[in-house]
Amino acid sequence: MIVEIGHFALVLALCAALAQTIVPAWGARLADPVLMALGQSAALTQLALVAIAFAALVNAHLTSDFSVLNVAENSHSAVPTIYKISGVWGNHEGSMLLWVLTLAIFGALVALFGRSLPRALRANALAVQGLIGVAFLLFILLTSNPFERLAPAPFEGRDLNPILQDPGLAVHPPMLYLGYVGFSIVYSFAAAALIEGRIDAAWARFVRPFALIAWSLLTLGIAAGSFWAYYTLGWGGFWFWDPVENASLMPWLAGTAFVHSVAVMEKRDALKVWTIFLAILAFSFSLLGTFLVRSGVLTSVHAFANDPRRGVFILAILAFFIFGSFALFAWRAPVLKQGGLFAPVSREGALVLNNLLLTTACATVFFGTLYPLALEQLTGEKITVGAPFFNMTCGLLLLGASSVMPIGFSLAWKRGDLLGVIQRLTVAIAAGAVTAVTGAAWLRGGSIVAAIMAGLAIFVIVGSLIEVVTRAWRPGLAPGLALRRAFGLPLSFWGAALAHMGVGMTVLGLAGVGFGAETITTLHRGAPVEVGPYSITLDSVGDRVGPNYRETVAAMTVHSGATVVATIEPARRQFAARQMATTEAGLATIHFGQIYVSIADPTPDGDVPARLYWKPLVTLIWLGGAAMALGGALSLADRRLRFGVAARARAGAVAAAAE
Amino acid sequence: MTRRSRRLVLIAVALAVVGAAAGIALYALRDNIVFFYSPSEIAEKAVEPGARLRVGGLVKDGSLVKSSGQNVAFVVTDGAHDLKVAYQGLLPDLFREGQGVVAEGVLAAPGELRAETILAKHDERYMPREVVDALKKQGRWQEGEASAK
Numbered sequence: 001m002i003v004e005i006g007h008f009a010l011v012l013a014l015c016a017a018l019a020q021t022i023v024p025a026w027g028a029r030l031a032d033p034v035l036m037a038l039g040q041s042a043a044l045t046q047l048a049l050v051a052i053a054f055a056a057l058v059n060a061h062l063t064s065d066f067s068v069l070n071v072a073e074n075s076h077s078a079v080p081t082i083y084k085i086s087g088v089w090g091n092h093e094g095s096m097l098l099w100v101l102t103l104a105i106f107g108a109l110v111a112l113f114g115r116s117l118p119r120a121l122r123a124n125a126l127a128v129q130g131l132i133g134v135a136f137l138l139f140i141l142l143t144s145n146p147f148e149r150l151a152p153a154p155f156e157g158r159d160l161n162p163i164l165q166d167p168g169l170a171v172h173p174p175m176l177y178l179g180y181v182g183f184s185i186v187y188s189f190a191a192a193a194l195i196e197g198r199i200d201a202a203w204a205r206f207v208r209p210f211a212l213i214a215w216s217l218l219t220l221g222i223a224a225g226s227f228w229a230y231y232t233l234g235w236g237g238f239w240f241w242d243p244v245e246n247a248s249l250m251p252w253l254a255g256t257a258f259v260h261s262v263a264v265m266e267k268r269d270a271l272k273v274w275t276i277f278l279a280i281l282a283f284s285f286s287l288l289g290t291f292l293v294r295s296g297v298l299t300s301v302h303a304f305a306n307d308p309r310r311g312v313f314i315l316a317i318l319a320f321f322i323f324g325s326f327a328l329f330a331w332r333a334p335v336l337k338q339g340g341l342f343a344p345v346s347r348e349g350a351l352v353l354n355n356l357l358l359t360t361a362c363a364t365v366f367f368g369t370l371y372p373l374a375l376e377q378l379t380g381e382k383i384t385v386g387a388p389f390f391n392m393t394c395g396l397l398l399l400g401a402s403s404v405m406p407i408g409f410s411l412a413w414k415r416g417d418l419l420g421v422i423q424r425l426t427v428a429i430a431a432g433a434v435t436a437v438t439g440a441a442w443l444r445g446g447s448i449v450a451a452i453m454a455g456l457a458i459f460v461i462v463g464s465l466i467e468v469v470t471r472a473w474r475p476g477l478a479p480g481l482a483l484r485r486a487f488g489l490p491l492s493f494w495g496a497a498l499a500h501m502g503v504g505m506t507v508l509g510l511a512g513v514g515f516g517a518e519t520i521t522t523l524h525r526g527a528p529v530e531v532g533p534y535s536i537t538l539d540s541v542g543d544r545v546g547p548n549y550r551e552t553v554a555a556m557t558v559h560s561g562a563t564v565v566a567t568i569e570p571a572r573r574q575f576a577a578r579q580m581a582t583t584e585a586g587l588a589t590i591h592f593g594q595i596y597v598s599i600a601d602p603t604p605d606g607d608v609p610a611r612l613y614w615k616p617l618v619t620l621i622w623l624g625g626a627a628m629a630l631g632g633a634l635s636l637a638d639r640r641l642r643f644g645v646a647a648r649a650r651a652g653a654v655a656a657a658a659e
Numbered sequence: 660m661t662r663r664s665r666r667l668v669l670i671a672v673a674l675a676v677v678g679a680a681a682g683i684a685l686y687a688l689r690d691n692i693v694f695f696y697s698p699s700e701i702a703e704k705a706v707e708p709g710a711r712l713r714v715g716g717l718v719k720d721g722s723l724v725k726s727s728g729q730n731v732a733f734v735v736t737d738g739a740h741d742l743k744v745a746y747q748g749l750l751p752d753l754f755r756e757g758q759g760v761v762a763e764g765v766l767a768a769p770g771e772l773r774a775e776t777i778l779a780k781h782d783e784r785y786m787p788r789e790v791v792d793a794l795k796k797q798g799r800w801q802e803g804e805a806s807a808k
Contacts, residue, residue: 163752234749344668356673360680367684382695384713384763389691393684520729520748581752600729600749609729611749 003068006056007147010097013049013104014137016042020107020130024123028195036119039126040111046133047108054088054101057146061088067153070094070146076159076577078548086170087160092294092310093146095173099290100136102181106210107133110185117206124192125185132184135317143310159577162549168228172221176248179218180286183255185210187283187325190276194328197335199276204266207279209636211262215255216632222248223625234583234598236518236613238621241390246369247289253362254282257355259632264348267413271348273333274355280329284322285362291318292369346416350408354401361397365390395449402456402507406463409500410470424470425463432459443514450514453507460504464497491638499631506624512593512617523608528559532614534595535559536568541602549573551584554599554608558588565590570597570610592617693763698740701766708766714742715761723756735760735772743771751779 020042027035057070061084066072074091075084089095107129114122140146189207193199225248230238239245258278264271295311342348368385376382406428410421422429436455440448471493472486517532528535539555551573558566570586586597593616600609695713696706706712714735722734731746733756744762754760754777764774 234752342665344665344672352669353672353676356676360676364680364684368688371688384693384695385688386691386693389684389687392687392691393680396683397680522727522729583749583752598749609749 002056003060003065003147003149006053006060007145009049009052009056010137010141010147013046013053013100014134014141016046016049017130017133017137020046021127021134024130025127028120028123028127031120033119036123039123039130040114042130043104043107043111043126046130047104050097050101050104053147054097057094057097058085058088061085064157065153066155066157067149067151068146069148069150072150072154072157074158074160076157076548078577079160079165080547082167082170083160083165087164089173090160090164090169093140093144095177096136096140096144096294097146098174099177099181100133100140102177103129103133103136103184106182106185109210110188114206118202120196121189121192121203124195125188128188128191129185132188132321135320139310139313139317143313156577159548159575162573162575162578162580162582163232165548165575165582166228166232168224168232172224172228174221175217175224176221179214179216179221179255180248180251180289182210182214182217183251183279183283183286186214186258186279187321190279191325191328193276193336194325194332197332199272199336201266201269204262204275208259208262208266211255211259211279212632212636215252215259216629216636218248218252218255219625219632220629222252223622223629226625227622230618231585231587231596232582234585235611236585236596236598236615238618241368241387243369244289244293246365246390247285247292250362250365250369251282251285251289253358253365254278254285257358257362258282260351260354260358264351268342268348270342271352273336276333276336277329278355278359280322280325281359281362284318284325285366287318287321291315343415345411345418347408347411347413349416350404350411353404354408357397357401357404361394361401364393364397368393398507399453399456402460402503405460405500405503406467409464409496410467425459425466428459428462428466431462432456439511439515447514450511453511453514457504457508457511460507461501464500464504468494468497492635495631495633495635495638497631498634499628502624502627502629502631504624505620505627509592509617509620509622509624512615512620515616516618517614519612521610521612522603523554523556523610525606529612531595531612532616533560534565534590534614536595536597536612538608539567541606541608544571546573548577549575552602554586554602554610556586556597558590558595566595568595568597570599572599572601589619592619592623594618695761697737698735698742699737701742702740702770705769706766708768710766711764712766712772713761713763714744714772715759716742718754718756718758718760720756735762741770744774745771746774746777748777750777754779 020039023042024036024039027033027038059065060068060071061075062081064071064075064077064084066075070091070093074094075087079087087094089098107126110122110126110129114125117125186207189203189210193203225245226238229240230236258275258281261271261275261278265275291311291314294314368389371385372383406425407418407421410424411418432455434455435458436451439451439454443451468486468489471489473482477485519529519531521529523529523536523538525538525540528537535558537557537559539557541552541554544551544553551571553569553571556568556570557564558568566588568586568588571584573582573584574580575582581601583598583600586595586599588595593614596613596615598611602608693711693713695715696704698714698716701712701714716735716737719734719736719741722732724732726732729747729749731748731750733744733746735742735744744764745767746762746764758779761778762772762774763776763778764772767773
């Protein structure tokens with residue numbers, strides 16, 4: 001019964017979404033405040049209904065109701081509770097429901113916090129958001145119904161794919177979807193601004209928090225996914241340039257560009273048309289990602305069981321929203337009042353360069369991901385564009401961006417003093433150069449790319465720190481006073497500094513790859529094997545029983561010289577329900593690096609075939625991502641940028657003027 | 660600087676960055692495209708040894724041989740032709756005889772691939788699309804075989 005209620009709620013949510021699309025848009029045309037205000041209630045109703053549907057599906061999974069097809073195929077009564085819940089979005093139907101839930105949450109946020117917005121802008125934005133909801137609710141109801149019943153109900157479920165039975169599934173998809181779908185609100189506002197033909201700094205001030213939420217969560221989601229792949233796939237890679245990874249990277253790159261350009265728009269009232277363009281682009285890439293993942297047109301580790309109807313349906317949604325918005329853009333963008341131009345050497349000039357690098361990177365990834373598809377359609381030849389392509393192109397762009405980032409961050413708005421900035425950054429430049437030279441000497445004739453990357457990373461980190469110090473401290477200022485001044489700096493500045501340091505950390509982590517070591521060997525009990533500066537000894541091999549699996553555990557000790565640094569337990573897990581095995585890597589974090597050991601099934605005489613890695617600084621890759629996301633969150637907490645502050649201040653000023 | 664010259668600077672920088680990126684992309688693309696073949700296509704096209712390629716098909720039943728030093732050898736088949744594959748390292752968890760596989764590496768001799776990467780499917784319901792196509796060509800694939808129901 002609960003399942004049917006869920007299904008019914010989903011149908012009602014479609015009705016609510018339809019109302020949310022039609023009524024406020026109509027109201028905005030007629031300038032009727034009552035009709036426009038209906039958008040808010042519709043958005044909240046839609047959220048409530050989708051939440052009911054989602055709760056119903058969670059309930060079915062929790063109670064292991066195998067009469068529901070989705071549960072029978074993706075769950076098992078012996079699966080631990082956390083995986084019963086995360087299993088809800090571990091499959092196509094459930095994850096689409098989560099997608100729509102996120103969409104409704106963001107719509108409701110606008111309904112709740114948009115009080116300060118011009119009425120028509122809010123109404124139009126809600127209408128566009130509603131339209132996206134209509135499309136995806138239709139998609140779920142027509143092609144991917146998670147509430148489909150199965151008769152007769154099987155006695156036991158087919159189990160959740162063992163690879164997905166991991167805390168990663170609880171974190172990675174929800175974060176990623178919040179990020180992906182968060183850009184929908186930015187898109188809706190861009191479309192609304194185009195429909196109205198009016199855009200100003202207040203638009204930027206209102207959209208920026210949403211963009212920051214979406215961007216921070218997307219950053220976290222990507223970092224979490226990368227870390228999950230790293231420890232679960234057994235070969236220690238953290239980024240495979242898999243089409244689906246690229247699909248998440250493209251909206252991130254476009255979103256990063258947007259977060260920067262919207263700052264220019266807010267502060268200097270410039271780059272308006274470009275910012276609108278980026279807003280459309282970011283969500284278009286989210287939609288493209290959804291299409292690539294769901295349709296199975298590209299071979300990827302993320303593929304879901306495919307159904308051609310779904311691919312065509314999503315392609316239709318994709319085409320409608322992308323072409324629709326770009327047509328609107330082409331038609332209406334000339335109406336928008338252009339902002340002023342500005343000096344090339346200035347904060348805004350540097351941000352333009354940042355946008356240029358980011359969008360170029362985005363275009364390169366787009367090209368590399370879809371070129372094989374295009375070529376196959378045109379010539380029938382099947383190719384893959386390998387990781388070296390992406391490493392080379394994106395790597396160079398990343399290095400380019402890192403080398404100008406601290407300079408741009410230190411430049412003043414309007415007219416910057418390039419020479420002065422470089423003088424200020426002398427310490428950072430020196431620190432970077434020393435790191436690069438030391439690194440190159442350490443590697444002795446190896447690839448110098450890692451050394452250069454490490455140098456640039458230090459340059460970025462120290463450069464961001466210098467900017468913080470410069471803002472807080474002048475020569476002769478007492479340390480206590482400087483500290484108080486530092487705490488008094490705007491949170492958005494702290495956020496930006498932290499996010500930039502995060503980029504530096506990630507680059508440093510990437511550079512660490514070049515300093516690592518790898519050994520493939522078979523371990524004998526008691527015989528140490530060297531990997532990098534450490535040695536690893538196999539102590540024992542034993543069996544253990546988990547809640548729904550049996551595992552073979554190889555206990556090992558990590559030594560540095562004569563001292564024991566850590567013990568690790570890499571394992572092989574056998575899942576009976578699907579007759580599948582997974583590899584659990586043995587990980588030990590030493591400073592910021594990790595020892596990584598993954599094993600194959602032990603031989604009958606107790607030897608263990610294994611891959612052993614020493615990965616220096618590797619955790620910085622994800623910690624950097626976390627720092628970026630935290631930077632975004634700090635920026636969000638800035639009092640000047642909270643929802644509605646701008647309008648309230650304006651209203652106050654008007655009231656004061658009237659008195 | 661006048662408005663016009665500022666705009667020119669901006670356009671020049673944009674063109675330089677985009678141009679450089681396009682150049683690098685094309686250069687990188689030249690060396691990094693890997694063609695996908697089925698065992699039959701390798702046999703038909705008489706692909707030269709030394710070529711880098713991806714091959715997909717089913718792991719032939721009973722062909723998997725594991726020897727010391729984590730050396731593995733198996734045969735990839737699409738029903739009509741076979742290809743021997745040698746690999747050193749740990750096989751993916753979902754690697755099984757009779758199941759789909761994609762191997763990337765260098766053709767060491769006609770009919771023998773030295774693989775550097777082995778991709779097996781991620782989910783037992785899922786079959787790499789290239790493998791499906793390769794099997795379809797040999798008439799060894801029924802539509803719906805990989806779907807859930």
